[in-house]
Amino acid sequence: MSATVGIVLVSHSAELASGLRLLVEQIGSDTVPVVTAAGTDDGRIGTSYDLVLKALQDADRGAGVLILPDLGSSVLTTRTVLDDHPRADAVIADAPFVEGAVAAVVAAASGADLQAVAKSAEEARHVRKQ
Template sequence: MVGIVIVSHSPTLAEGAVEVARAMGIGKAVVEPAGGDTEGRLGTSIDLVEHAVGAADGGDGVVLIPDLGSSVLTATMFIEDADRDDVLLADAPLVEGAVAAASMAATGADLVAVHMAAEAARDHRKTG
């Protein structure tokens, strides 16, 4: 199954997004947080991303969904340093992308489909 990692500046925000995504992934999707720095403060950490990717990786790849700014840079650096073609960065809204990715992953979809679902979430409107 494709895993999902939420990369956020805030440990609390990452854990909250993970909670919602796991629920929408009907308990099947593997969604892991990588929030804050290594001391639990606001920030980002490539070590936390690496740990979360390891926990989320079931062998079918991992989609990283960052919140903004340096979280995007940290996720990008992880992908470059790891030199893996089975870890993709999604340009997606954090919660909507996580929910869409988890819902798709729970169906057993492949890495590309899960990544596309996360990115397609940016087109979902909240108002008409």
């Protein structure tokens, strides 16, 4: 079987990201590489350029990486990392953090390629709660 798309969860909060990782492992799969880059280097609330860069490398199994940022500087920090280290096989998902991560991990577990995994995450925008 070909390599699985990796998922990176970028958040201001380490607890938020690790909680989401536990959730997606339960709903989706624990076989998909899901790596968190959350909080500052010294464990405070915030984002870290170095943690995002390292997470990108750790999640990479050769099939590309989908990055889900939570909001604000998570998005900006991720963009800066990708500007400095451009690669065609790393994509930021324009998707809600929780729903996007669940959809992405399930799609990746089914063997979907990067484009399809990103599409699954972005379709999460259209799931209504009411």
